[in-house]
Amino acid sequence: MNIGRALVPLTAVAGLVALCACSTAGASGNDGRLKVTASFYPMQFLAEQIGGGHVDVTGLTKPGTEPHDLELTPRQTGELGESDVIVYLKGLQPAVDDAIAQSGVANTVDAAALTTLEDHGTEVDGQHHTTGDNHTGHEDEVGSPMPEARGASADPHIWLDPVRYAEVAEGVGKALAKADPGHEATYEKNTAALVKKLDALNTDFEDGLKNRTSDTFITTHAAFGYLAERYGLVEEAVNGIDPESEPSAARMKTLHTLAKDKGVSTVFFETLASDRTARTLAGDLGLKTAVLDPIEGITDKSAGRDYFEVQHGNLQALRAALGAK
Missing domain, CATH: 3.40.50.1980 (Nitrogenase molybdenum iron protein domain)
Incomplete structure (x- = not known):
């Protein structure tokens, strides 16, 4: 048997396999789209708006369900581990946090780490808490919450502030681009468009x-x-x-x-x-x-x-x- 001649087709096959693997990197779905799991609606909305036609987004919290009390089914837990990207807000849904920790998924996006969280009680006086730059006193740098702001009573409702929500959107956009670099330009474009709409919403509230x-x-x-x-x-x-x-x-x-x-x-x-x-x-x-x-x-x-x-x-x-x- 001529070993040199036999290696030629084997090398060609190996190259073809490598090429196929590269062409589908970051998109494990049968249709080639990035499989994204979102913990509840505000995270799902970001993934859908930024990902567009390049993502297949599944929401863990069904419409009409109170997200704070969500309990995952065994099927949901299993499917979570098949995700390319998981977008969630740590601290809001303990069952989701536990499942993600055990999922083995490398690309997880914690929205709470992309902006600042604060401890809020039953009263929040915006006139006394807000500083001159419209940010609060718990902030070290953007996306890096101070330790005291991540306590047991940290308020998770960041999406109701359009400015904080825009910060989260930018982080989600970067995460999708990292997981699926072939469509990075699209994710960047969609993120910019979404942030622009959130800026306009902020202006609407101000005015x-x-x-x-x-x-x-x-x-x-x-x-x-x-x-x-x-x-x-x-x-x-x-x-x-x-x-x-x-x-x-x-x-x-x-x-x-x-x-x-x-x-x-x-x-x-x-x-x-x-x-x-x-x-x-x-x-x-x-x-x-x-x-x-x-x-x-x-x-x-x-x-x-x-x-x-x-x-x-x-x-x-x-x-x-x-x-x-």
């Missing part, structure tokens, strides 16, 4: 809330602290970060006094959490009720079909409640 007669609004749970800080508002929440916690009698008494002293006109409730306490408080004080959506998921009850439409609905609800002209 829309300028001429208001009140700064204080009441919500069922403390989801809007970052939004309050960004625009100099005061959020007073019936519950804390956990939407299912029950308010104390002392807290309810405080809210009664505060609503009268601050001229509060509206008590806001949400689409995915119980509105019982909010309606009770509003009834006791003769106040209006309205929806302020934390955008943890989009359902038929949402005031829009996506993040931007619902955020504009939130802006209009706040303008009405705060007497903005």
Whole structure:
């Protein structure tokens, strides 16, 4: 047998295999798209907007499900390990955090590490917390939260602040480009377009809330602290970060006094959490009720079909409640 002649086709085959492997690197789906798993809607929205037709995005939290309490099925846990990229927000969903730690997936994007997190309670006074550059005192450098801001009570609702959400978008865009360098230019273009829309949304909030007669609004749970800080508002929440916690009698008494002293006109409730306490408080004080959506998921009850439409609905609800002209 002529060994030299036999090596020629074997070498050709090896080269062909290597070429095929390179052409599909970073895209393990049957259709060649990058398989992305997102923990809940705000992360899913970013992946879809930035990835476009080059990604196949699966959301772990189904519409209408409260994301804080999500429990994964064995099938979801298994499929998580087949992802090319996972986009999540560490600390919001413990079951997801545990599954990701065991998944073995190399490309994981923690949104909490891409911006700053802070400890928020039932009251957030944006006028006192916000510094001159519209960032808060817990910040070391962009994308590098100080240790005290990552404690057990760290507020995860960063997506409700368009500026922080834009920071997360930029990080997600870089992660997709790293996992799928063949489409880097597209990811960069889509990220830039999304950040531009978020900048415009930030301007809409700034302009829309300028001429208001009140700064204080009441919500069922403390989801809007970052939004309050960004625009100099005061959020007073019936519950804390956990939407299912029950308010104390002392807290309810405080809210009664505060609503009268601050001229509060509206008590806001949400689409995915119980509105019982909010309606009770509003009834006791003769106040209006309205929806302020934390955008943890989009359902038929949402005031829009996506993040931007619902955020504009939130802006209009706040303008009405705060007497903005």
